Amino acid sequence: xxxxxxxxxxxxxxxxxxxxxxxxxxxxxLQAARAHNIDIPTLCHLEGLSSTGAxxxxxxxxxxxxxxxxxxxxxxxxxxxxxxxxERLVKYRRxxxxxxFSERNHVCAVCVVNGHCELQxxxxxxxxxxxxxxxxxxxxxxxxxxxxxxxxxxxCILCTRCVRxxxxxxxxxxxxVMGRGIGSKVITDFNQPWGESETCTRCGKCVxxxxxxxxxxxxxxxxxxxxxxxxxxYLVSRREAxxx
Amino acid sequence: MQxxxxxxxxxxIEGHAKITIQLADDGSVADANISVTQFRGFEKFVIGxxxxxxxxxxxxxxxxxxxxxxIAASKACDQILSVRIPETANKLRRILNLGQWIQSHALNFFxxxxxxxxLGMDEEPARxxxxxxxxxxxxxxxxxxxxxxxxxxxxxxxxxxxxxxxWVVPGGVSEPLSAAGRDKLLAMIPEAKAIALRTLRxxxxxxxxxxxxxxxxxxxxxxxxxxVDPNGKLEHYHGRIRVMDAAGKIVADQxxxxxxxxxxxxxxxxxxFLKFPYYKxxxxxxxxxxxxxxxxxxxxxxxxxxxxxxxLAEFHDLERGAVLSSxxxxxxxxxxILYAIEQIERLLSDPAILRKDVRATGGxxxxxxxxxxxxxxxxxxxxxxxxxxxLVTWANLIIASGHNNLAMNRGVLQVxxxxxxxxxxxxxxLNRVEAVVRAFDPCLACSTHALGQMQMEIALLxxxxxxxxxLTSV
Numbered sequence: 001x002x003x004x005x006x007x008x009x010x011x012x013x014x015x016x017x018x019x020x021x022x023x024x025x026x027x028x029x030l031q032a033a034r035a036h037n038i039d040i041p042t043l044c045h046l047e048g049l050s051s052t053g054a055x056x057x058x059x060x061x062x063x064x065x066x067x068x069x070x071x072x073x074x075x076x077x078x079x080x081x082x083x084x085x086x087e088r089l090v091k092y093r094r095x096x097x098x099x100x101f102s103e104r105n106h107v108c109a110v111c112v113v114n115g116h117c118e119l120q121x122x123x124x125x126x127x128x129x130x131x132x133x134x135x136x137x138x139x140x141x142x143x144x145x146x147x148x149x150x151x152x153x154x155x156c157i158l159c160t161r162c163v164r165x166x167x168x169x170x171x172x173x174x175x176x177v178m179g180r181g182i183g184s185k186v187i188t189d190f191n192q193p194w195g196e197s198e199t200c201t202r203c204g205k206c207v208x209x210x211x212x213x214x215x216x217x218x219x220x221x222x223x224x225x226x227x228x229x230x231x232x233x234y235l236v237s238r239r240e241a242x243x244x
Numbered sequence: 245m246q247x248x249x250x251x252x253x254x255x256x257i258e259g260h261a262k263i264t265i266q267l268a269d270d271g272s273v274a275d276a277n278i279s280v281t282q283f284r285g286f287e288k289f290v291i292g293x294x295x296x297x298x299x300x301x302x303x304x305x306x307x308x309x310x311x312x313x314x315i316a317a318s319k320a321c322d323q324i325l326s327v328r329i330p331e332t333a334n335k336l337r338r339i340l341n342l343g344q345w346i347q348s349h350a351l352n353f354f355x356x357x358x359x360x361x362x363l364g365m366d367e368e369p370a371r372x373x374x375x376x377x378x379x380x381x382x383x384x385x386x387x388x389x390x391x392x393x394x395x396x397x398x399x400x401x402x403x404x405x406x407x408x409x410x411w412v413v414p415g416g417v418s419e420p421l422s423a424a425g426r427d428k429l430l431a432m433i434p435e436a437k438a439i440a441l442r443t444l445r446x447x448x449x450x451x452x453x454x455x456x457x458x459x460x461x462x463x464x465x466x467x468x469x470x471x472v473d474p475n476g477k478l479e480h481y482h483g484r485i486r487v488m489d490a491a492g493k494i495v496a497d498q499x500x501x502x503x504x505x506x507x508x509x510x511x512x513x514x515x516x517f518l519k520f521p522y523y524k525x526x527x528x529x530x531x532x533x534x535x536x537x538x539x540x541x542x543x544x545x546x547x548x549x550x551x552x553x554x555x556l557a558e559f560h561d562l563e564r565g566a567v568l569s570s571x572x573x574x575x576x577x578x579x580x581i582l583y584a585i586e587q588i589e590r591l592l593s594d595p596a597i598l599r600k601d602v603r604a605t606g607g608x609x610x611x612x613x614x615x616x617x618x619x620x621x622x623x624x625x626x627x628x629x630x631x632x633x634x635l636v637t638w639a640n641l642i643i644a645s646g647h648n649n650l651a652m653n654r655g656v657l658q659v660x661x662x663x664x665x666x667x668x669x670x671x672x673x674l675n676r677v678e679a680v681v682r683a684f685d686p687c688l689a690c691s692t693h694a695l696g697q698m699q700m701e702i703a704l705l706x707x708x709x710x711x712x713x714x715l716t717s718v
Contacts, residue, residue: 109300142635145633195633221300221418222297
């Protein structure tokens with residue numbers, strides 16, 4: 001066996017919140033920030049999966065530009081000055097949370113993941129104490145046709161973690177997104193009941209990466225479902241080692 | 245000239261209600277009723293939800309009796325799972341239900357009703373409350389608070405929190421009881437028992453001064469329904485239904501709660517959101533029946549607990565047939581508190597109560613479930629149907645205060661006829677009308693599965709519907 005070649009990837013140096021930092025040029029602003037213990041809130045992002053920039057919570061400012069950029073999909077550049085926590089960003093992040101909560105039916109008190117929910121804890125962290133927008137109260141269904149799991153579309157925030165983990169890690173690609181905009185919905189296979197899916201391997205990865213109670217194990221009562229995600233970085237590192 | 249009196253909102257009860265009193269031309273009371281003024285629709289919006297959520301969803305009907313709903317709902321879900329519930333889980337659920345009885349009964353007796361009993365029905369409304377009781381009878385107020393705290397501590401120790409715990413689950417309970425928790429509760433028993441006994445002693449001694457209320461507070465013949473064990477003893481968690489008539493005769497016994505639709509009908513009246521359950525064999529409205537503490541103690545031959553049995557024997561001696569006055573609901577509540585404390589002590593003293601196997605699991609093995617238990621106010625029934633995936637397709641809840649609806653209405657009429665005459669309203673008069681409602685301890689939020697603050701209002705309307713007088717809660 002030949003030794004793993006060490007590639008000298010170019011390094012960029014720049015600033016985040018006034019702090020001098022450096023990162024490899026293929027890294028995102030989010031990765032660089034987290035490597036330097038600078039917190040940027042996220043919901044759709046999950047270490048080990050590709051980034052999509054769906055939730056927009058990780059938006060940051062770059063001095064000299066009026067545009068807000070999602071840190072998870074924006075690569076670092078030499079000399080930029082990133083701001084992660086301006087008044088404007090704090091305001092927008094809270095607004096995003098309120099919009100997510102108003103869009104579907106999130107009722108923490110009777111939810112399987114109450115107390116273990118990323119949506120709930122992120123809302124708390126961002127200081128969302130009420131929702132200023134009218135709730136849309138859409139009528140959405142629960143698909144409990146699968147033997148072990150169920151999906152409650154009322155609690156789905158369309159982060160697409162389930163779609164990505166199923167495609168990228170399990171490589172079954174059972175999940176996908178149907179429709180556009182606010183009418184979007186995650187589906188199994190060709191929008192069949194989950195229990196009739198021919199591609200689902202029943203591995204449960206989608207359930208465990210789901211940040212809310214949208215995907216859950218059947219038989220769990222209120223607040224009983226804590227998601228287990230330790231497997232993901234482990235699977236990713238094993239896979240990378242095999243490829244190399 | 246005909247007039248109508250409306251009491252709205254009725255105070256010191258749980259939920260929103262309005263009393264309407266219709267006066268005849270000569271100023272006497274022609275008719276009276278209590279209507280519940282809000283609507284919630286739990287039976288509708290649970291449709292499509294996984295049955296596993298039902299205990300927590302339906303518990304949200306009420307912040308006072310979430311435990312009762314958890315238990316009835318979980319029992320209905322147990323049937324959908326069709327599994328055998330571990331015995332320890334059944335016993336833990338029993339303790340929880342008894343804790344609920346204690347805290348709820350103590351709340352009604354001390355916090356809501358004792359101001360009427362201790363301060364008098366004619367006390368100024370602004371002072372006729374638990375705070376005034378604290379000033380004039382501090383020991384009794386303290387006893388009430390301590391007793392309620394015991395009930396709440398039972399709930400918190402077992403279920404993790406006092407209000408809206410999620411510990412009772414389909415198949416059992418989610419966590420076993422710790423030895424430390426058991427010891428803590430056992431250590432609280434002597435004080436609770438002493439309070440229950442001295443409150444009973446005081447109440448019995450003061451009964452002579454309440455004779456007028458005994459005579460006039462919903463004192464009429466009716467049927468009594470409740471759960472009993474196979475030997476006819478007081479039962480609160482499992483058990484089957486016994487029906488007793490006013491003469492004390494058992495007209496039906498060991499009826500299976502699963503067949504409730506064959507003997508309980510639900511009538512609807514246009515002026516209230518609360519339905520009128522009735523005993524089908526007797527028809528509507530002749531099938532009027534009462535549930536709750538008074539009914540349970542009427543129908544039970546014994547309680548199975550030594551101290552409570554002594555009290556029950558004395559209680560049965562009050563009248564030759566069944567005890568008919570709803571004023572005795574208060575008395576019955578105190579005996580039940582004593583029973584609950586003794587029963588909790590017995591259940592906790594069994595070493596098996598600490599066993600770790602407290603939950604059975606299963607899928608959807610049956611498409612229907614009916615759970616019945618005795619909530620503090622009487623029989624509570626949850627009935628669900630689910631599809632093959634366990635999503636609820638239909639639900640029916642019959643709540644204790646609903647069973648008592650016909651009786652409460654008749655009680656309001658009786659007490660109004662006794663105390664109200666002519667068009668002159670006095671606050672004390674109307675408080676007696678409210679007090680008869682309080683004797684039933686209705687939880688109107690639960691019974692309509694309704695929402696709102698807890699108050700009540702009385703209004704006086706002329707025959708043309710014009711408002712002549714109105715009294716509202718403070």
